[in-house]
Structures are given as C-alpha cells and as structure tokens.
Amino acid sequence: MTEAVARGHGGANPGLRSALPILTVLLAIVAIWYLAAVWMNAPWVRDQAARADTVLTSGELIRQTLTLERPVLPAPHQVAAGLWEGVAGQKITSKRSLVWHGWVTLSATLAGFAIGTAAGIGLAVGIVHNRAMDQSVMPWAVASQTVPILAIAPMVIVVFASMGITGLLPKAIIAAWLSFFPVLVGMVKGLRTPDAMQLDLMHSWNASRARQFWNLRLPSSLPYLFASLKVAIAAALVGTIVGELPAGATAGLGARLLSGSYYGQTVQIWSALFAAAILAAALVMLIGAVERLTLRRMGMAR
Amino acid sequence: MTAIEARDVSLTFQTADGPVHALKDVSLTIDRGDFVSFIGPSGCGKTTFLRAIAALETPTAGTLAVAGMTPDQARRRRAYGYVFQAPGLYPWRTIAGNVSLPLEIMGFSRADRMQRIARVLDLVDLSSFGGKYPWQLSGGMQQRASIARALAFDADILLMDEPFGALDEIVRDRLNEALLDLWKKTGKTIGFVTHSIPEAVYLSTRIVVMSPRPGRITRVIDSPLPPERPLEIRDTPEFIALAQQVREGLREGHSYD
Numbered sequence: 103m104t105e106a107v108a109r110g111h112g113g114a115n116p117g118l119r120s121a122l123p124i125l126t127v128l129l130a131i132v133a134i135w136y137l138a139a140v141w142m143n144a145p146w147v148r149d150q151a152a153r154a155d156t157v158l159t160s161g162e163l164i165r166q167t168l169t170l171e172r173p174v175l176p177a178p179h180q181v182a183a184g185l186w187e188g189v190a191g192q193k194i195t196s197k198r199s200l201v202w203h204g205w206v207t208l209s210a211t212l213a214g215f216a217i218g219t220a221a222g223i224g225l226a227v228g229i230v231h232n233r234a235m236d237q238s239v240m241p242w243a244v245a246s247q248t249v250p251i252l253a254i255a256p257m258v259i260v261v262f263a264s265m266g267i268t269g270l271l272p273k274a275i276i277a278a279w280l281s282f283f284p285v286l287v288g289m290v291k292g293l294r295t296p297d298a299m300q301l302d303l304m305h306s307w308n309a310s311r312a313r314q315f316w317n318l319r320l321p322s323s324l325p326y327l328f329a330s331l332k333v334a335i336a337a338a339l340v341g342t343i344v345g346e347l348p349a350g351a352t353a354g355l356g357a358r359l360l361s362g363s364y365y366g367q368t369v370q371i372w373s374a375l376f377a378a379a380i381l382a383a384a385l386v387m388l389i390g391a392v393e394r395l396t397l398r399r400m401g402m403a404r
Numbered sequence: 405m406t407a408i409e410a411r412d413v414s415l416t417f418q419t420a421d422g423p424v425h426a427l428k429d430v431s432l433t434i435d436r437g438d439f440v441s442f443i444g445p446s447g448c449g450k451t452t453f454l455r456a457i458a459a460l461e462t463p464t465a466g467t468l469a470v471a472g473m474t475p476d477q478a479r480r481r482r483a484y485g486y487v488f489q490a491p492g493l494y495p496w497r498t499i500a501g502n503v504s505l506p507l508e509i510m511g512f513s514r515a516d517r518m519q520r521i522a523r524v525l526d527l528v529d530l531s532s533f534g535g536k537y538p539w540q541l542s543g544g545m546q547q548r549a550s551i552a553r554a555l556a557f558d559a560d561i562l563l564m565d566e567p568f569g570a571l572d573e574i575v576r577d578r579l580n581e582a583l584l585d586l587w588k589k590t591g592k593t594i595g596f597v598t599h600s601i602p603e604a605v606y607l608s609t610r611i612v613v614m615s616p617r618p619g620r621i622t623r624v625i626d627s628p629l630p631p632e633r634p635l636e637i638r639d640t641p642e643f644i645a646l647a648q649q650v651r652e653g654l655r656e657g658h659s660y661d
Contacts, residue, residue: 299488299490299492300492302460302486302488303486303488303492304509305460305479306458306460306479306484306485306486307482307505307506307509307510307557308479308480308482308509308510309509313509317494317505317508317509318494321494321496400496401495401496401497401498401537402495402496
C-alpha cells in the first residue's frame with residue numbers, strides 16, 4: 103500500500119497518476135454535497151429544536167441535519183446506504199429491490215434503443231440517398247425533438263393503454279422517440295463524410311450505389327455512429343424513466359422516483375436517481391467497449 | 405493507334421459569378437503507349453481535361469473519344485485507372501485490401517484477385533506491405549499503393565492528376581523513376597497532370613502546355629529524349645533545352661490580366 107502510494111507520488115504509476123485528479127474532484131463534490139446538506143436541512147432541525155424548547159450545539163445541529171429520515175437533501179452516506187439497501191438488502195424479485203426496478207427500466211431502454219437506432223439509421227440512409235427525403239424528413243425530425251417529451255409521454259401511454267397495450271412497449275416507444283434523433287444526425291453526417299475524391303474513385307470503377315454504400319459510406323460512418331449511440335442510449339434511458347412517470351407506474355426506476363416524491367422519501371428518490379445514473383454510465387461504457395473492439399478489428403484504432 | 409482523341413472540346417462551368425470557361429476548343433490526339441504530360445498554371449483546365457477523359461466531367465461542346473468510345477462508355481468498360489493527388493486509401497482496409505477493392509467491385513474471382521494484387525504490389529515495390537494498414541505507411545508508399553490500385557484491373561489508360569504534388573522532392577524523384585520504369589514494363593498510355601517543369605520533361609514523350617482564361621492548349625512539344633532516362637539526364641543540354649521550350653510555352657500563354 104505504502105509502496106504503491108510512494109510510486110504514485112514518484113509519477114511511475116500511470117494508473118494512480120490519472121486516478122488522483124479524478125479522486126480530487128470526487129472528494130470536492132462530496133464535500134460540497136455535505137455542506138449543502140447541512141445548510142439545507144438546518145432550518146428544519148432548528149425549527150424542531152425551537153418547538154421542543156431545546157438549544158442545540160453546532161455539533162449536535164450538524165449531526166442531526168445529516169441523519170434526518172426525510173431530509174430536504176440527504177447526505178451522501180444516506181444515499182449510499184439507501185442504494186446499498188435497495189441493491190443488496192432485498193431479494194432481487196422484491197418490489198423494493200432496485201435491481202428489479204432497474205431491470206424493468208433497462209429492458210424498456212434497450213428495446214427503445216434498438217427501435218430508435220434502427221429508425222435513425224434507416225432514415226439517415228434514406229436521407230443520404232433520396233433527394234425528396236433529404237428535404238422533407240429532417241425538419242420533421244427536428245420538430246419531433248422540440249416538443250417536450252413530458253407532453254408526449256402521457257399521450258403515448260394513454261393511446262397505447264386504450265388499445266390494451268401497457269408495460270414495456272409504450273415506454274420503449276418513448277425511449278425510441280428520444281434516441282432515434284442523435285443516431286439520425288450522426289449517421290447523416292457519417293454517411294456523408296466520404297469526400298468528392300473518394301466518390302469519384304468509386305465512380306471511375308463504375309461501382310453501383312449499393313457498393314458505394316457498403317464499401318465506402320457505411321464504414322466511413324462507423325465512428326460517427328458510435329458517438330451518437332452513446333448519446334442515444336442515455337437518451338433512451340431518460341425517455342424510459344419519463345415514460346414510467348405518467349401512468350403512476352408501479353415498476354421501474356421512474357416509478358421509484360415517483361413513489362419517493364409522493365411520500366417525501368428523499369433518500370429513495372436519490373437512490374433511484376443514482377441507480378439510473380450508474381445504469382446510464384454502464385451502458386455508455388458498454389458501447390465504448392464495443393466501439394473500441396470494432397474499430398480495432400477494422401484496423402482504424404491505432 | 406489512337407487512345408484518346410479530343411476535337412474542339414469546350415467545357416463551361418456555370419457558377420454564381422457567371423460562366424467559367426474551363427476548356428475552350430481543345431483538340432488533341434494521344435496515341436497508345438504515349439506518356440503525355442499536361443502542364444500549366446492553375447486554372448488552365450489541365451485537371452478538368454483529365455476529368456473529362458475519365459467521364460468525371462462532361463464537355464459542353466466538341467467530341468471526346470476514349471479507346472474509340474465515349475468517355476462514359478469507356479468508364480463503364482473500365483478502360484482507365486485514375487490516380488488522384490491524395491492516395492485516398494480506405495483506412496479500414498489493408499494495402500492489399502485497398503488494391504483488392506476495385507477488383508471486388510468489378511467481380512474478379514478471389515484467386516484472380518490474389519494473383520493480381522501480388523503482381524501490382526510487386527510492380528510498385530510494396531510486396532511486403534500488403535498486410536499493413538495505410539497509416540502504417542509513409543506518404544510516398546501510400547501513393548504507390550494507390551497507383552497499384554489503379555493498375556490492378558489492367559486498364560490500358562492510366563490517368564494521373566498531380567499524383568506526386570503533395571510529396572517532397574526526394575521522394576518525388578524516386579517515384580518518377582519508378583513510374584517511368586512501370587510505364588516501360590506495362591506499355592500503358594499515361595495522361596499525367598503536373599505543375600512541375602522538370603517532372604513533365606523527365607517523364608513525357610509529349611508535353612502539352614496549357615494556359616488559363618479560357619483554358620486552352622498553347623503548345624504541344626514532342627520530346628526528343630531517349631526512352632532510357634536515368635535521373636542524370638536532367639543535367640544534359642537536351643533536357644535543359646526542352647525545359648526551356650516548356651517554360652517559353654508557359655510564358656507565351658501567360659497573362660496577368
């Protein structure tokens with residue numbers, strides 16, 4: 103341990119050296135969070151003390167602000183405990199398990215991401231190859247994103263429910279609504295990266311449009327595709343969670359957020375929030391790994 | 405035999421600032437096996453003329469025949485290989501994979517492809533680099549690979565648009581030598597665009613001097629130099645005299661108006 107630290111200070115260990123700034127920032131955030139928790143919860147604690155006619159020492163005040171059952175802002179250790187309780191403290195089939203709720207959200211996210219990606223790629227291919235689509239589709243795609251998802255989501259849920267469809271599909275549609283757009287924009291840009299010279303070269307070989315697509319446009323677009331997939335999967339997760347809110351859903355991280363706010367369970371809200379953030383980070387990292395693997399196999403990573 | 409025949413070819417681009425006469429009444433006959441260089445200041449239409457031969461541009465007047473066909477027919481028959489100023493290799497394909505691409509598009513069998521790739525990589529002296537990716541090669545080697553790609557499908561005509569323009573002079577000298585050698589071995593008809601007088605004089609059997617506004621041919625010079633050309637030939641009186649002729653031709657058509 104001491105040896106590792108010594109080497110880290112000597113600058114010989116690159117892992118430690120890059121971890122140091124990250125840790126510093128993390129510590130700073132946690133410190134600010136604690137200060138904010140004390141500051142935001144203090145009025146209520148003081149209020150209680152005044153009502154009970156007791157005078158609090160500042161040490162006692164701080165201790166109480168960080169251990170409230172329903173704090174305005176829960177302290178980091180409370181959220182960590184809530185998260186741990188939700189993940190490891192329950193059977194994963196329990197309705198109080200964050201793993202179970204996470205899975206409900208994840209499955210809809212992945213389904214929506216798949217639909218959104220397919221739609222985004224399909225529309226991009228159409229836009230690049232068809233003049234009419236080039237001029238007509240993009241404005242609608244942009245318009246679709248300017249409508250607040252909070253307004254769209256309840257309509258989608260209601261319309262599907264009226265057809266007797268509830269659960270995964272309506273949420274996946276909302277997720278797809280958000281995630282197709284970055285894929286569309288990234289793929290249109292990516293499919294158009296081949297320059298005039300590369301297209302002339304293809305033309306000089308009398309290559310068909312299909313050849314041009316498979317041998318030139320598609321491989322050129324892959325770095326752009328992966329960049330937009332990372333945005334899209336995070337957007338799909340947001341869409342799913344928003345889709346879980348309006349129906350007063352009983353399952354999913356969105357439902358945890360909602361029930362937490364019904365009952366003033368701030369720790370539960372923050373735990374669900376962090377569970378969602380961790381899920382999003384894991385998904386983005388997963389795509390990053392697939393990206394590295396693919397580009398390396400294509401010989402494009404150096 | 406005639407490989408390329410242009411008669412009164414004109415090409416006008418319609419731009420926002422009005423029409424630009426890239427080519428005006430250009431007539432030229434290129435025989436099979438000729439090495440023809442096009443030289444002139446920028447805007448003289450040398451690249452446009454080469455692109456018109458390749459059916460990458462369409463003349464607005466006049467007739468242009470490539471191997472007895474229209475340029476577009478010739479393109480469809482894959483009558484020419486084209487080398488651009490930049491190598492334009494696909495970063496996701498190895499050197500062999502890049503050379504293989506036009507062959508795949510043209511439907512050559514796998515065995516045939518392998519054999520052709522080996523042959524052309526050997527021609528450009530890149531035999532041991534087939535498995536490397538473009539970024540692992542120097543600029544000069546990449547350009548050699550792009551020449552190999554243009555040679556792979558055995559077109560009779562090789563069109564080269566300032567292929568060595570982006571390279572330093574030392575590499576350029578070596579590639580010029582290699583190109584001459586390759587031309588002798590393959591007997592192809594080569595159209596070569598350049599803005600370097602020594603390069604044009606060293607390589608060509610004929611030098612076409614062009615001038616701008618409107619793009620036209622001002623002089624066609626037949627080279628008296630022997631086919632055997634070591635680099636030292638550039639210090640001989642014949643070479644210097646020829647270079648002077650080209651320079652005069654360029655000055656003749658030059659206008660700063």
